[in-house]
Amino acid sequence: MWGKGILNGMRITMRNMLRGPITVRYPYERVTLPERARWAVEVVRDESGAHKCTACMTCVRACPDHILDLQFTTAEDKSKHIDYLRYEMGACMMCGLCVEACPFDALKMGQDYELAKLTRDELTVDLLVDVAAAAPARAKKASEVPAGGTDDSRGGGTDG
Amino acid sequence: MSPELASLLRILAAVGLMLMNGVILIYMLRRVLGRLHQRLGPVHVGPQGLLQTPMDVLKLLTKEDITPTNVDKALYFIAPAAVFTPSLMAYAAIPFSPTWMVTDLDTGLLYTLVVMSLVSMGLLMAGWASANKWSLIGGMRSVGQHIAYEIPLLLSVLPVVMYVGTLNLSSIVEAQSGTWLGILPQWFITNPLFWPAFIIFIVSALIKVNQTPFDMSEAESELVAGFATEYSSMKFGLFFLSEFSNSFIVSALAVTLFFGGWTLPFVPDEVLAPIAPVVFMLKVYVGIFVLMWIRGTLPRVRMDHLMQFAWKILIPAVLTWILVFGFIIKLFDLGRPVG
Amino acid sequence: MAIDKLTGENSLAFIKSEQLFDYARSNSLWYLAFGSACCAIEGLMHASGPRFDFDRMGVFFRASPRQADVMIVAGTVNLKLAETVRTLYDQMPEPKWVVAFGACANTGGPFREYPNVLLGVDKILPVDVYVPGCPPRPESIHFAFRELQKKIRGRAEERLEARRDSR
Amino acid sequence: MGESVNTLAFLVMALAAIGGAVGMLTSRNIMYAAFWLLWTMLSVGGLYLLLSAEFLALIQVMVYAGAVSVLMLFVIMLTLRRREDAVRSLDFSPSAALLAAVFLGIMYYGISNATFPEVALLAEAPNTADLGVVLFTMEGGWLLPFEISALVLLAAMVAAVWWTKGQDRR
Numbered sequence: 001m002w003g004k005g006i007l008n009g010m011r012i013t014m015r016n017m018l019r020g021p022i023t024v025r026y027p028y029e030r031v032t033l034p035e036r037a038r039w040a041v042e043v044v045r046d047e048s049g050a051h052k053c054t055a056c057m058t059c060v061r062a063c064p065d066h067i068l069d070l071q072f073t074t075a076e077d078k079s080k081h082i083d084y085l086r087y088e089m090g091a092c093m094m095c096g097l098c099v100e101a102c103p104f105d106a107l108k109m110g111q112d113y114e115l116a117k118l119t120r121d122e123l124t125v126d127l128l129v130d131v132a133a134a135a136p137a138r139a140k141k142a143s144e145v146p147a148g149g150t151d152d153s154r155g156g157g158t159d160g
Numbered sequence: 161m162s163p164e165l166a167s168l169l170r171i172l173a174a175v176g177l178m179l180m181n182g183v184i185l186i187y188m189l190r191r192v193l194g195r196l197h198q199r200l201g202p203v204h205v206g207p208q209g210l211l212q213t214p215m216d217v218l219k220l221l222t223k224e225d226i227t228p229t230n231v232d233k234a235l236y237f238i239a240p241a242a243v244f245t246p247s248l249m250a251y252a253a254i255p256f257s258p259t260w261m262v263t264d265l266d267t268g269l270l271y272t273l274v275v276m277s278l279v280s281m282g283l284l285m286a287g288w289a290s291a292n293k294w295s296l297i298g299g300m301r302s303v304g305q306h307i308a309y310e311i312p313l314l315l316s317v318l319p320v321v322m323y324v325g326t327l328n329l330s331s332i333v334e335a336q337s338g339t340w341l342g343i344l345p346q347w348f349i350t351n352p353l354f355w356p357a358f359i360i361f362i363v364s365a366l367i368k369v370n371q372t373p374f375d376m377s378e379a380e381s382e383l384v385a386g387f388a389t390e391y392s393s394m395k396f397g398l399f400f401l402s403e404f405s406n407s408f409i410v411s412a413l414a415v416t417l418f419f420g421g422w423t424l425p426f427v428p429d430e431v432l433a434p435i436a437p438v439v440f441m442l443k444v445y446v447g448i449f450v451l452m453w454i455r456g457t458l459p460r461v462r463m464d465h466l467m468q469f470a471w472k473i474l475i476p477a478v479l480t481w482i483l484v485f486g487f488i489i490k491l492f493d494l495g496r497p498v499g
Numbered sequence: 500m501a502i503d504k505l506t507g508e509n510s511l512a513f514i515k516s517e518q519l520f521d522y523a524r525s526n527s528l529w530y531l532a533f534g535s536a537c538c539a540i541e542g543l544m545h546a547s548g549p550r551f552d553f554d555r556m557g558v559f560f561r562a563s564p565r566q567a568d569v570m571i572v573a574g575t576v577n578l579k580l581a582e583t584v585r586t587l588y589d590q591m592p593e594p595k596w597v598v599a600f601g602a603c604a605n606t607g608g609p610f611r612e613y614p615n616v617l618l619g620v621d622k623i624l625p626v627d628v629y630v631p632g633c634p635p636r637p638e639s640i641h642f643a644f645r646e647l648q649k650k651i652r653g654r655a656e657e658r659l660e661a662r663r664d665s666r
Numbered sequence: 667m668g669e670s671v672n673t674l675a676f677l678v679m680a681l682a683a684i685g686g687a688v689g690m691l692t693s694r695n696i697m698y699a700a701f702w703l704l705w706t707m708l709s710v711g712g713l714y715l716l717l718s719a720e721f722l723a724l725i726q727v728m729v730y731a732g733a734v735s736v737l738m739l740f741v742i743m744l745t746l747r748r749r750e751d752a753v754r755s756l757d758f759s760p761s762a763a764l765l766a767a768v769f770l771g772i773m774y775y776g777i778s779n780a781t782f783p784e785v786a787l788l789a790e791a792p793n794t795a796d797l798g799v800v801l802f803t804m805e806g807g808w809l810l811p812f813e814i815s816a817l818v819l820l821a822a823m824v825a826a827v828w829w830t831k832g833q834d835r836r
Contacts, residue, residue: 266794277728278732288739288743303739326795472827
C-alpha cells in the first residue's frame with residue numbers, strides 16, 4: 001500500500017536527518033584523494049629542480065588530444081635544446097597516456113585540482129622553458145650524449 | 161489611539177510578519193532540506209549562514225528587471241501583486257493569541273480559505289501574461305489543482321465546524337482548551353473522531369503550499385520554472401514570498417483547527433496569556449517543519465493522478481465522512497457548541 | 500553639482516553601497532546549469548549533492564535563465580547548439596557571469612578536431628572562470644566559484660582605487 | 667470619522683465595481699474582459715462586506731471570483747487557438763444593441779418604480795450563527811428547500827463521480 005510507503009519514506013528521511021551531514025566543508029577541510037588520482041600533467045623534478053625530459057617526443061605522439069607541443073632545436077654538436085614543452089590544460093582530458101608513454105618518467109599526473117583560471121591564456125602552460133642561463137652549463141657537456149638533462153637546462157616552467 | 165490608526169498599524173504588522181516569515185522560512189527550508197539530504201545547507205554567509213537570505217533578497221532587489229518582448233504588459237505587471245495580496249490578506253483572521261490578531265472575523269475560517277483560493281488566479285494571470293508555453297501550462301495546472309482540492313479542503317474542516325458550531329477561529333481555539341480525563345490535551349487531534357478529517361485536510365492543504373509532492377505548477381524537470389519562468393528579480397521574489405507565506409498560513413490553520421492554537425494543557429491561563437503568541441508560533445513552525453519534511457521525502461505526483469485522486473477519491477471520502485460524523489455526533493450528542 | 504559629489508558614480512556613498520551589493524551578489528550566485536554532456540552529471544550534480552553541497556555558499560540551481568546569475572556551461576557545445584547557449588545567456592538579467600566547466604567548454608576538449616564542435620564557449624560568451632578537467636572534481640567548481648566571488652568583490656576595490664587615484 | 671471612512675470605502679468599492687463592468691464591456695481582449703469580470707465580482711464582495719454581510723461576501727468571492735471566473739478563463743484558454751485570437755475588433759450588431767436597449771429600458775422602469783424600504787444598517791451585525799438559526803429553525807422555515815437543494819447537488823456530484831469512474835479496464 002502506498003500509505004505505508006509514504007510513512008516508510010518519511011522514516012528514512014528522518015533517519016538521514018538524525019544521522020547528520022556527511023558534507024566536506026571544502027575550503028576548510030579536504031577529501032584525501034586516492035593515490036592515483038590524476039589531474040593536470042606536471043614535470044617530475046628532483047631536489048635541485050632539474051627535469052628528466054630528453055625531448056624524445058613520445059608523449060607528444062601519445063597524446064590523443066594533441067595538446068602537448070614540444071619544440072626543440074638541435075645544436076651543432078647534436079645536443080637537443082628544449083625551447084618549450086607547451087601543455088594546453090584547458091583541453092586535457094587527464095587520461096595519463098603521456099605519463100605512461102614517457103620512457104624516462106619525466107612526466108607525472110598532478111594531484112592539484114584547484115585549476116580554475118580567470119583568463120584563457122592561463123589555460124596554456126609552458127611546462128618546460130629553456131632559459132638562456134642554462135646555456136653555459138650545457139656548453140660544457142656538449143660532447144656528452146644528450147640523455148636526461150641533469151642540470152643542463154634548468155626548467156623555469158610556469159606550470160600551474 | 162483612533163481605531164483607524166490601530167487597524168493601519170495592525171496591517172503594517174501583518175506585512176512585517178509576512179516579510180520576516182519569508183526570510184526566515186527560506187533559510188529554514190534550506191537548512192532543513194539540507195539536513196534531510198545529509199547536507200549542511202547555507203553556513204558560510206554570516207554566523208551559521210543566517211545572512212544568506214538577506215543577501216539573496218538584496219541581490220534580487222539589485223538585479224535587472226527584464227520585461228520580455230511578447231508579454232502582455234499589463235497582466236505581466238499585475239500578476240505578482242495579484243499573487244502577493246491574497247496571501248497577505250490571509251493573515252488577517254489568524255489568532256496568534258486571545259488578543260493578538262489583525263481582526264476577529266466571525267467567519268475567519270471561511271475567510272482564510274476563500275482568500276487563499278484567490279492565489280491561483282494570480283498564478284494563472286502570470287502564466288498567461290508571460291507568453292511562454294511553459295508558463296501557461298504551469299498556470300493552468302496550478303488553477304486546476306487548486307480548484308480540485310479546494311472542495312475537499314473546505315469540506316474537511318466541516319467536522320470541526322459541526323462540532324464547535326462556529327466559523328470563528330479564536331472560538332475554535334477556545335473550544336480546545338482543557339484536557340481529556342486530565343491526561344491528554346483536549347485538542348481535536350487527540351480525538352480519533354477528527355483523524356480522517358485531519359488526514360484529508362493535510363493532503364488538500366499541501367496543494368496550497370505548492371511544493372512537492374504537489375508542485376505541478378512549477379515542476380522544474382518538466383516546465384522550466386512553471387508560471388514564474390519569465391519573471392526575474394523582485395517580481396520573482398514576490399512569487400517566492402507568497403509561496404512561503406502560504407505554507408505559514410496552511411500550518412497556522414492546521415494548528416488552529418486541530419492542534420489547539422495557542423492553548424497549552426496544564427498551564428494556567430495567567431501564565432499562558434503573555435506567552436500565547438510564542439506558543440502559537442512554535443506550533444506553527446513545527447507544522448512547517450513537517451511540511452518541509454514531506455517536501456524532502458516524496459517525489460512529484462503525476463498530474464492526471466493528482467486530479468483523479470481529488471475528484472474520485474478525496475471528495476467522495478470527505479462527503480461520506482461528513483455524513484458519518486454528523487450521525488455520530490447527533491446520536492451520541494457529542495457536539496460542544498460554543499457561545 | 501554638489502549632489503553629484505555625494506551620490507555620483509565617484510562618491511563614497513555610491514562605492515560603499517555598490518560594495519555591499521557586490522557582497523550580496525557574490526554570496527547568492529544562483530546558477531543556470533547548461534549541462535550538455537558528461538561534465539554536468541559527474542561534476543556539477545555531484546557538486547550540489549550531499550558530499551560537497553553547493554548550497555553551503557548560497558549557490559543553488561534555477562531552471563529558468565531569468566532567475567539565474569551564473570551560467571555554468573558544462574559539456575560540449577556544437578555549432579548548432581551555440582545559438583541556443585547564446586540565447587540563454589542573453590535571457591539572463593544583468594549582472595551575470597559565465598563559468599566554462601570542463602575541457603569541452605574551455606577549448607573544445609577531446610572533440611576539438613571535429614568540424615561541428617565549438618572551440619570553447621568563450622568564442623560566443625564572455626567567460627569569467629575556466630575550470631579545466633575532464634570532468635573536473637566537485638571541489639574544482641567550488642574553487643572556481645570562490646575565484647568568481649573574489650572577482651565580484653574585487654570590483655569595489657578597483658572603484659575605491661580609481662577614486663583614490665583621481666584625487 | 668467612522669462614517670466618513672465607510673462612505674469613502676463605499677465610494678471606492680462602488681466605483682471599482684462600475685469601472686470593472688465598464689472595462690469588461692469595452693476591452694477588446696477577451697482575457698482582459700475575464701479579469702475585469704473577476705475584479706467586478708471582488709468589488710461586489712467588498713460591498714457586501716461593507717453591509718456587514720460577511721458570509722454573503724465570502725460566498726460571493728468563493729463562488730463567483732474563485733470558481734466562475736476560473737471556469738470562464740479555462741474555457742477561453744481552451745478555445746483560443748492562438749494568443750492573437752484573444753483580441754477582437756469591435757463588431758457592431760444591431761440586434762444586440764436592440765436587446766441591450768430593451769434591457770436598459772426594463773431596468774430603468776423597474777428601478778424608478780420600485781420603493782426602497784427605509785432601513786438603517788443594523789447596530790449589531792448578524793453573524794453566521796444567526797444565519798444558521800434563521801435557516802434551520804424559523805417558523806415555516808427554509809430547512810426543506812435547503813435540504814432539497816443540497817440533496818440534488820449531492821446526487822449530481824455522486825453521479826459525476828460514478829460516471830467518471832468509467833469502465834473497469836482490468
